[in-house]
Amino acid sequence: MQEMTTARWGELYDRAFPQVYRALIATTFDRERALDGLHDAFEEGLRNPPHDDRNLEGWLYRVALRKTRRGIFRAQREVSIDAGSSSDEVAAIIQRLEVGRLLALLTERQRAIVVAHYYLGLTQDEIAEGLGIRRGTVSATVSQSLARMREEGIARG
Numbered sequence: 001m002q003e004m005t006t007a008r009w010g011e012l013y014d015r016a017f018p019q020v021y022r023a024l025i026a027t028t029f030d031r032e033r034a035l036d037g038l039h040d041a042f043e044e045g046l047r048n049p050p051h052d053d054r055n056l057e058g059w060l061y062r063v064a065l066r067k068t069r070r071g072i073f074r075a076q077r078e079v080s081i082d083a084g085s086s087s088d089e090v091a092a093i094i095q096r097l098e099v100g101r102l103l104a105l106l107t108e109r110q111r112a113i114v115v116a117h118y119y120l121g122l123t124q125d126e127i128a129e130g131l132g133i134r135r136g137t138v139s140a141t142v143s144q145s146l147a148r149m150r151e152e153g154i155a156r157g
Contacts, residue, residue, distance in 0.1 A: 004049040012056045013042050020060045023119050026103060027111045028068055037068030058122045062130030065112055102149040110145045113138055 017038065024034035041063035050059040103111050112131065116122045117138075124142075128135040 006046065009045055009049055013045065013060070016057045016060050019120070020057050020064060023057075023061055023115050024064055024068065026100070026119065027065060027115045028108065029104070030068075033068045034064070037064040037066075040064065040067040055122070055126070057120050058116070058126055058130070061116060061120050061122070062126075065116075065130070069108075098153075102152060105148055105152055106145050110141055110148075113141045114145050117142055 021034060021038055024037060025031055028034050028037075038060065041060050044063055044067075045060070050056065103114070106114065109131075113127055116127045116130070117124070122130070124135050124138040127133075127138045131138075
């Protein structure tokens with residue numbers, strides 16, 4: 001592994017920022033808190049960079065989520081999505097709206113786990129470690145969350 005310099009950390013952060021920011025918005029439904037949490041995670045990474053840069057997105061997500069958890073349980077807001085003009089863009093928007101609607105059915109903790117697993121590709125062990133919960137809790141939460149989203153999707157379909 002290369003030595004983690006400030007310049008290298010900045011490059012890694014720039015590469016990971018968009019994906020992690022979107023994951024935090026999907027989890028918190030709050031763009032401002034997501035951005036603040038991500039900036040706080042970057043600052044923490046400058047002070048104490050992760051030992052392994054192979055999954056920087058996962059590290060940033062876990063740290064940023066921890067930073068944004070304060071006070072977000074009562075401050076959930078819908079994320080607005082800009083409309084496009086072509087049919088492909090419209091289909092993508094509709095799909096994002098549906099995913100957002102289904103994610104909104106979940107608690108903040110359930111969203112955090114589902115987004116970390118399916119969007120960022122973190123393992124159940126990584127999620128458990130990052131959120132300070134047991135692996136079994138992660139597994140059960142993923143199963144319960146998917147079942148709830150599936151039931152709602154079928155009920156509306």
